[in-house]
Amino acid sequence: MSSALTDLFPHPIVQAPMAGGVSVPQLAAAVSDAGGLGFLAAGYKTADGMYQEIKQLRGLTQRPFGVNLFMPQPEYADASAVEVYSHQLAGEAAWYEVELGDPDSGRDDGYDAKLAVLLDNPVPVVSFHFGVPGGEVLESLRRAGTVTLVTATTPDEALAVQRAGADAVIVQGVEAGGHQGTHRDNPETDGTGIGLLSLIVQVRETVSLPLVAAGGIMRGSQIAAALAAGASAAQLGTAFLATQESGANALHKQALTNPLFVRTELTRAFSGRPARGLVNRFMREHGPYAPAAYPEIHHLTSPLRKKAAASGDPQGMALWAGQGHRMARELPAGQLVEVLAAELNAAWTALSGYPQGGAGR
Numbered sequence: 580m581s582s583a584l585t586d587l588f589p590h591p592i593v594q595a596p597m598a599g600g601v602s603v604p605q606l607a608a609a610v611s612d613a614g615g616l617g618f619l620a621a622g623y624k625t626a627d628g629m630y631q632e633i634k635q636l637r638g639l640t641q642r643p644f645g646v647n648l649f650m651p652q653p654e655y656a657d658a659s660a661v662e663v664y665s666h667q668l669a670g671e672a673a674w675y676e677v678e679l680g681d682p683d684s685g686r687d688d689g690y691d692a693k694l695a696v697l698l699d700n701p702v703p704v705v706s707f708h709f710g711v712p713g714g715e716v717l718e719s720l721r722r723a724g725t726v727t728l729v730t731a732t733t734p735d736e737a738l739a740v741q742r743a744g745a746d747a748v749i750v751q752g753v754e755a756g757g758h759q760g761t762h763r764d765n766p767e768t769d770g771t772g773i774g775l776l777s778l779i780v781q782v783r784e785t786v787s788l789p790l791v792a793a794g795g796i797m798r799g800s801q802i803a804a805a806l807a808a809g810a811s812a813a814q815l816g817t818a819f820l821a822t823q824e825s826g827a828n829a830l831h832k833q834a835l836t837n838p839l840f841v842r843t844e845l846t847r848a849f850s851g852r853p854a855r856g857l858v859n860r861f862m863r864e865h866g867p868y869a870p871a872a873y874p875e876i877h878h879l880t881s882p883l884r885k886k887a888a889a890s891g892d893p894q895g896m897a898l899w900a901g902q903g904h905r906m907a908r909e910l911p912a913g914q915l916v917e918v919l920a921a922e923l924n925a926a927w928t929a930l931s932g933y934p935q936g937g938a939g940r
């Protein structure tokens with residue numbers, strides 16, 4: 580399906596925004612230059628930090644790109660649950676010889692300031708994670724010439740995205756690496772995450788917006804399956820995390836294909852919101868009782884994660900990864916886009932008799 584979004588880039592391949600220093604401008608530029616859509620992640624950055632990255636990216640590529648924002652978290656977590664968890668992490672703080680972070684270090688991720696920058700200096704695409712922005716925000720971005728996307732993990736969330744007036748929905752399956760973009764975290768729905776292929780079709784039958792499919796996609800044949808199910812493009816995180824330009828910590832990259840890390844799980848252990856990562860010691864020990872308290876727990880564990888990374892200890896790091904992590908290929912990002920596009924074409928031609936994007940699409 581051709582749309583304002585997919586007309587911006589020739590291959591239906593979006594490099595997922597990955598906060599925490601992974602989707603650096605060099606990665607986004609390489610993807611956009613190869614005909615995909617590169618993305619910057621504004622999450623956890625200041626508005627100025629985001630602006631500097633946009634300027635850097637503009638110096639690296641002329642092609643369209645996107646910027647991703649985290650929605651502010653309106654509901655205050657149960658302070659006593661955060662307090663209990665901080666006691667449960669006391670042994671970690673002693674082991675890594677750091678103080679735990681201040682859980683009250685802010686819960687809006689500088690949203691208003693970042694929006695103001697993006698309205699003053701419009702970028703081609705903006706996506707939102709963890710909720711739906713107000714209709715007036717989406718409208719003002721549209722007037723600035725920006726295409727807007729919002730993540731949904733259920734058909735109801737996709738309906739909310741369409742009602743708010745976004746241009747496209749990012750349909751995120753439960754296989755996805757990193758945080759689920761669930762609009763409102765609710766422990767009662769734990770374990771009910773929907774697999775991507777089923778979710779695409781359910782959302783396709785619920786909303787008319789173009790869909791971008793995310794979760795566990797590592798090969799072009801999976802992109803073909805997502806397109807055949809009704810998506811207009813695919814968004815890949817873990818696959819690009821492994822590339823040479825990715826800013827991911829080397830231990831994180833290595834862990835994706837290290838046989839020591841045999842599986843992924845959704846956990847609140849590091850941030851207080853469900854996110855999929857390689858199961859390591861920290862997740863095993865603290866995942867079972869970590870409270871639903873985002874971003875408080877993110878702030879609380881921040882010094883632990885930093886110290887673990889600095890000490891070369893992947894057992895204390897948040898090793899975000901999707902279910903397809905073992906299929907990661909450490910290629911230059913532009914080459915990965917080309918390989919994925921060729922695989923997609925081969926799979927699409929085998930299915931339809933036409934090349935992808937050709938007469939049969």
Ligand SMILES: Cc1cc2nc3c(=O)[nH]c(=O)nc-3n(C[C@H](O)[C@H](O)[C@H](O)COP(=O)(O)O)c2cc1C
Binds near residue numbers: 601621758900
């Ligand atoms: C390390 C990492 C960081 C992520 N950070 C973000 C983020 O900042 N914003 C966002 O919208 N999605 C983020 N995601 C989720 C991706 O947008 C996407 O849903 C996911 O990577 C798709 O699953 P895959 O990793 O199996 O390809 C992140 C994913 C990973 C692996």
